Amino acid sequence: MIQTTDYDCVIIGTGPAGLGTAFHLLKARPGMKILLLDKEPASTGGLRNDCKMNFTYPIGFPLEYWKKEEADEYFKEVKEYLKPEIMPKMNIRTYMNRAEKLGVQLIKIEQAHLGTDKGRILIKKLMEEIKEKGAEVSLKEKALRVNAGGKILETDKREILYHTLIIAPGRSGFRFLQSVMDSLTIQYMDNMIDIGIRIETPLKNYPIVEDYYDPKFIFPENNVRTFCTNSKRAYVVKEKYTTKYGKPYYSVNGHAFSENKKENGLVNFAMLKTVRLTKPLASGQDFAEILGLQAVLLGGGNPIIQRVGDFRLGKRSSSESFTDNDLYNFEPSLKSCSPGDISLSMPARILRAIWRSMKMLDTIIPGILHPSTIMYYPEIKLYANKPSFIDDNFRVKDTIYMIGDGAGTSRGITAAWASGIRAAKGILGSG
Numbered sequence: 001m002i003q004t005t006d007y008d009c010v011i012i013g014t015g016p017a018g019l020g021t022a023f024h025l026l027k028a029r030p031g032m033k034i035l036l037l038d039k040e041p042a043s044t045g046g047l048r049n050d051c052k053m054n055f056t057y058p059i060g061f062p063l064e065y066w067k068k069e070e071a072d073e074y075f076k077e078v079k080e081y082l083k084p085e086i087m088p089k090m091n092i093r094t095y096m097n098r099a100e101k102l103g104v105q106l107i108k109i110e111q112a113h114l115g116t117d118k119g120r121i122l123i124k125k126l127m128e129e130i131k132e133k134g135a136e137v138s139l140k141e142k143a144l145r146v147n148a149g150g151k152i153l154e155t156d157k158r159e160i161l162y163h164t165l166i167i168a169p170g171r172s173g174f175r176f177l178q179s180v181m182d183s184l185t186i187q188y189m190d191n192m193i194d195i196g197i198r199i200e201t202p203l204k205n206y207p208i209v210e211d212y213y214d215p216k217f218i219f220p221e222n223n224v225r226t227f228c229t230n231s232k233r234a235y236v237v238k239e240k241y242t243t244k245y246g247k248p249y250y251s252v253n254g255h256a257f258s259e260n261k262k263e264n265g266l267v268n269f270a271m272l273k274t275v276r277l278t279k280p281l282a283s284g285q286d287f288a289e290i291l292g293l294q295a296v297l298l299g300g301g302n303p304i305i306q307r308v309g310d311f312r313l314g315k316r317s318s319s320e321s322f323t324d325n326d327l328y329n330f331e332p333s334l335k336s337c338s339p340g341d342i343s344l345s346m347p348a349r350i351l352r353a354i355w356r357s358m359k360m361l362d363t364i365i366p367g368i369l370h371p372s373t374i375m376y377y378p379e380i381k382l383y384a385n386k387p388s389f390i391d392d393n394f395r396v397k398d399t400i401y402m403i404g405d406g407a408g409t410s411r412g413i414t415a416a417w418a419s420g421i422r423a424a425k426g427i428l429g430s431g
C-alpha cells in the first residue's frame with residue numbers, strides 16, 4: 001500500500017457528526033490539515049433522507065451525555081451552519097390538553113424541514129464550504145482498520161497517518177465501529193434498540209401534520225414514541241441490512257420531498273418502542289437482527305403490511321386487502337411488501353405497547369385507526385454498542401474519538417453535529 005500524507009485530523013464519515021468536528025476545528029484553527037472520508041459518493045444519513053432538523057432538547061440527545069443547558073448552547077453553533085427555517089406550529093394547545101389527560105406528552109419542538117430533495121442540495125453546499133475552508137474530502141473511500149500504535153488508518157485505497165482520528169460512521173457503520181473497538185480493546189456496553197412499525201394513512205386521518213410537521217408524542221407508560229413523520233409527498237422505503245452472519249433483512253423508513261413531486265396526500269410516521277435488555281444480559285443487536293430475519297421469513301423476502309381493519313379483526317391482510325376500492329381505498333406507497341399478519345412476527349409485549357399507544361393517539365387525533373390505515377413491519381433502529389468514553393469529549397483512546405449516531409452520542413442530525421463540536425473542543429483543549 002502507498003503511504004500518503006499525514007493529517008492533523010482524519011474524520012471518518014461526512015454525516016453531521018463529522019462535519020460538526022470539521023467546521024469547528026477549521027473555524028478555531030484555519031490552517032489545520034483535515035481529511036474527511038466517506039465510503040459513499042455522498043453523506044448517507046439523515047441529511048440526505050428527509051432532513052428534518054430538531055432544535056429542542058432532548059430530541060436526538062441521549063440523556064446520559066447531554067444536559068439541556070449544554071444542548072441549548074451547541075444549538076447556536078449548529079444553526080450557523082444548517083441555517084434552519086423554523087416552521088410555525090398551530091393549535092398545539094388543543095392536542096396537548098387531550099394528550100395530558102391520557103398521560104401522553106406532546107413535545108413542542110423548534111423544527112425545520114428540508115425534504116430529501118433539498119437535503120441533497122444542503123449536503124453539496126456544506127461539502128463545498130468545508131473544502132473552501134481548506135479541508136480535503138475523499139469520497140468512495142472506505143475506512144477498514146486502525147493501527148493506534150502507529151497512528152495509521154488503513155482504507156481500501158491507502159494508509160493514512162493521523163494525529164487525531166474521529167470515527168463518525170453513523171448507524172450504517174456500526175459494524176466497522178465494533179471492529180475498531182474490538183481491535184483496540186475499547187470497552188463498550190450493549191446499546192438499546194428501537195423496534196416498531198411505520199404507519200401510513202391519508203392526511204385527513206392525521207390532520208395534525210398541517211399544524212405541526214413532525215409531532216413528537218411520547219407514551220411514557222408504554223415506552224413508545226412517534227418518530228420521523230412525513231407528509232404530502234411522503235413515501236415509505238425499505239432499507240436493506242445484513243446480520244453479522246451475512247443474512248439480509250429489511251427495515252422500513254420514511255421520507256418526503258419538499259417539491260418537484262406531485263402530492264400523494266399521504267402521511268407516514270413510525271411508532272417505536274425502546275427495548276433495553278438487562279438480565280440475563282443479551283445483545284440487543286442480535287435480538288433486533290433475529291426479529292428482522294423473522295419478518296423477512298414471514299414476509300416471503302419483504303417487509304409485512306397489514307391494514308388496521310384486518311388487524312382489529314385478528315385476521316391477516318391478503319392481496320384483496322389492497323385491491324378493495326371501498327374502505328381500503330389507497331395504495332401503499334411502498335409496493336414491495338407482503339400482505340400478512342404483524343402479530344405473528346412481533347413479540348407480544350412490543351405489539352401490545354404499540355397498539356395501546358396507537359389507541360391513545362387515535363383518541364387525541366381521531367383518525368389513524370381508520371380501517372384503511374396501513375401498518376408496515378419492521379422498523380428497526382440499531383445503534384452500535386456504546387464505547388466507554390475516557391472523557392466528556394467522547395475520547396475513547398489516546399487521540400481517537402467516537403461520535404454520532406453510531407457511537408450512541410446522538411439520535412438525530414442536530415445532536416450528531418453537536419457531538420462533532422464537542423469532540424473538536426476536546427481536540428483543541430477548549431472545553
Ligand SMILES: Cc1cc2nc3c(=O)[nH]c(=O)nc-3n(C[C@H](O)[C@H](O)[C@H](O)COP(=O)(O)OP(=O)(O)OC[C@H]3O[C@@H](n4cnc5c(N)ncnc54)[C@H](O)[C@@H]3O)c2cc1C
Nearest residue numbers: 013015016017039044045046052143170173404405412413
Ligand atoms: C433514512 C433515514 C432518515 C433519517 N431522517 C432523519 C431526519 O429527518 N432527521 C434527523 O434528525 N435524523 C434523521 N435520521 C437520523 C440521522 O441520520 C442521524 O441522526 C445522523 O445523520 C447521524 O449523523 P452521523 O454523522 O452520526 O452519521 P451519518 O449521517 O449516518 O453519517 C455517517 C457517514 O459515515 C459513512 N461511513 C460509514 N462507515 C464508513 C467507513 N467504514 N468508511 C468511510 N465512511 C463510512 C457513511 O457512508 C455516512 O455517510 C435519519 C436516518 C436515516 C437512516
